[in-house]
Amino acid sequence: MNAKVVLVTGASSGIGEATALELKKLGYTVYAAARRVDRMRSLAGAGVRVLAMDVTNDASMEAGIKDIISQSGRIDVLVNNAGYGSYGAVEDVPMSEARAQFEVNVFGAVRLTQLVLPHMRQQRSGTIVNITSMGGKIHTPLGAWYHGTKFALEGISDALRMEVASFGIDVVVVEPGGIKTEWAGIAADNLQKVSGLSAYASQASAVAKMMRTEANGSRQSPPELIAKTVAKAVTARRPKTRYAVGFGAKPLIFMRRLLSDRAFDGLMRTAAGMPKP
Numbered sequence: 001m002n003a004k005v006v007l008v009t010g011a012s013s014g015i016g017e018a019t020a021l022e023l024k025k026l027g028y029t030v031y032a033a034a035r036r037v038d039r040m041r042s043l044a045g046a047g048v049r050v051l052a053m054d055v056t057n058d059a060s061m062e063a064g065i066k067d068i069i070s071q072s073g074r075i076d077v078l079v080n081n082a083g084y085g086s087y088g089a090v091e092d093v094p095m096s097e098a099r100a101q102f103e104v105n106v107f108g109a110v111r112l113t114q115l116v117l118p119h120m121r122q123q124r125s126g127t128i129v130n131i132t133s134m135g136g137k138i139h140t141p142l143g144a145w146y147h148g149t150k151f152a153l154e155g156i157s158d159a160l161r162m163e164v165a166s167f168g169i170d171v172v173v174v175e176p177g178g179i180k181t182e183w184a185g186i187a188a189d190n191l192q193k194v195s196g197l198s199a200y201a202s203q204a205s206a207v208a209k210m211m212r213t214e215a216n217g218s219r220q221s222p223p224e225l226i227a228k229t230v231a232k233a234v235t236a237r238r239p240k241t242r243y244a245v246g247f248g249a250k251p252l253i254f255m256r257r258l259l260s261d262r263a264f265d266g267l268m269r270t271a272a273g274m275p276k277p
Contacts, residue, residue, distance in 0.1 A: 003027055003028055003029045004028050004029070004074075004076040004077065005028070005029045005031070005068065005072045005074050005075050005076050005077070006020075006023050006028045006029065006030045006031065006075075006076065006077040006078075006079065006234070007031045007033060007051075007064075007065075007068060007075060007077070007078050007079065007112075007116070008020045008023070008030065008031070008032050008033065008079040008081060009033045009034070009053065009055055009079065009080055009081050009082035009108070009109075009112065010033075010034060010055075010081040010082030010083060011032035011033055011034050011040060011043065011048075011050075011081070012032075012034035012035075012036055012039035012040050013039065013181065013182065014179070014181035014182065014183065014223045015081055015131060015176065015179060015181065015223045015226045015227065016032070016034070016079075016081040016082070017032070017040075017042075017043060017223070018222075018223040018224045018226065018227035019079055019081065019223075019226065019227040019230050019231075020032040020043055020048050021043065021046060021048070021227070022224070022227035022228060022230070022231050023077075023227075023230070023231060023234070024046060024047060024048050026231055026235070028076075028077070029049070029072055030048045030049065031048075031049045031050075031051055031064075031068050032048045032049070032050050032051065033050075033051040033052075033053035033064060033082075034050075034051075034052075034053065034082075035052065035053070035054050036052075037050050037051075037052045049071075051064045051067065051068075055082045055103075055104055055108025055109070055111070055112065056100070056103045056104055056107075056108055058111060061108070061111055061112055061115060062115060065112070065115045065116060065119075069119060074119060074123060075116050075119050075120065075126070076120075076123070076125065076126055076127065077126065077127045077128075077129065077234050078112060078113065078116045078126075078127075078128045078129065079129045079131065079230060080108075080109035080112060080113070080128070080129065080130045080131060080153075081131040082104060082105075082108060082109070083104055083105040083109075083131070083149070084101070084104060084105070084183070084186070084187075085143070085146045085183055085184075085186070085187035085190075086098075086100070086101040086145050086146055086187070086190065087142050087143050087145075087146060087187050087188075087190060087191035087194070087195075087207070087211075088142055088145075088190070088191055088194030088195045088204070089142055089194070089195045089198060089199075089200040089203070089204070090144045090145070091198070091199075091200070092194050092195045092198050092200065093144075093145055093194055097145075097194075098145050101145045101146065101148075101149055102145075102148075102149055102152070105146075105149035105150065105152075105153065106149050106152050106153055106156070109130060109153060110156060113128055113160065116128070117164065117169070120164075120167065120168075120169050121164075121167045121169070123168075124167060124168040125168045125169065126167075126168070126169045126170070127169070127170045127171075127172060127233070127234050127239070128157075128160070128164075128169065128170070128171045128172070129172045129173075129174060129230055129233060129234065130153055130156075130157045130171070130172070130173050130174070131174050131176065131226070131230075132150045132153050132154050132157070132173050132174065132175050133150045133175055133176055134175050134176065134177050134244060134246075134248065134249040134252055134253055135147050135150045136150035136151050136153065136154040136173075136175060137151075137154070137175065137244075137253045137256055138252050138253060138255075138256045138264070138268075139264075139268070140207070140268050140272070141203055141206075141207050141268060141269065141272050141274060142191060142195060142200065142203060142204060142207050146187075153173075154173060157171050157172075157173045158241075161241060170238075170239055171241070172233045172234075172239050172240070172241065172242070172243070173241065173242045173243070174226060174229055174230060174233070174242075174243045174245070175242060175243065175244040175245070175249055175253070176221075176226050176245060176246040176249065177221065177244070177245065177246030177247045177248040177249030177250075177252070178214055178217075178219065178220045178221060178246060178247035178248050178249075179220060179221050179222070179223055179225075179226060179246050179247070180215075180220035180221065180222055180223065181223055183215075184211045184212070184214055184215035185211070185212060185215045187211055188207075188208040188209075188211035188212050188215070189208075191204050191207060191208050191211070192204055192205070192208050196208075202274075203272075203274055206272050206273045206274045207272050207274075209273065210271065210272045210273065219247050220247050221245070221246040221247045225245055225246055226245060226246065229243050229245045255267065
């Protein structure tokens with residue numbers, strides 16, 4: 001009953017699953033949330049408490065937090081990990097999909113934050129970890145909506161950090177680089193569906209090829225690296241405000257700071273195998 005209580009969203013695979021297992025090993029009471037409970041059987045077998053939760057559904061999120069407080073009496077850590085990558089030319093992506101991307105990647109995270117903050121304020125302690133991406137600091141071709149969500153969550157995290165500091169609450173941003181999950185392959189498939197036959201078809205083909213090559217490459221970092229980084233942040237007396245980890249994260253963020261906008265554009269085009277304009 002004295003164990004600290006954690007909620008991890010997007011826990012059915014990849015970073016979320018690895019984070020739930022890592023924090024469970026450290027002795028936390030871990031609640032793992034995802035839309036499909038059947039994909040979290042291995043977590044349940046490891047002693048993680050699983051919740052059906054849709055971060056685009058307010059009632060679902062409210063019920064989930066109510067269950068956690070009812071069962072455990074507190075919540076100490078929220079790991080906002082649920083998210084996906086919607087790639088495609090700005091001209092091609094339907095506004096319904098653009099809104100859906102923001103609903104999952106931004107508004108779901110912020111709504112859960114709103115729901116846990118009253119409990120953390122009452123405790124005078126807590127940590128909110130927002131999993132953004134190196135894509136919250138850099139840009140890649142045909143990724144406007146995805147990068148928009150990650151840039152937004154970075155800015156929200158900065159403002160929130162100042163708001164809640166006086167209540168003993170920390171806000172931490174984790175910016176993964178290339179991680180070996182199903183994310184890149186799914187994003188590449190969706191990109192070609194959206195822009196593969198449009199005026200941007202040649203760009204879509206090049207970027208999708210790059211994504212698949214990286215997804216199948218040996219240089220991608222394992223999701224366990226992010227899980228250990230989250231564990232480091234939530235156990236630190238004074239965590240860093242940001243952790244850039246995983247393949248390419250630190251070098252690319254550094255290059256974005258160093259290069260002009262057009263120079264970085266050129267770097268990204270070259271990386272994607274796209275011709276100069």
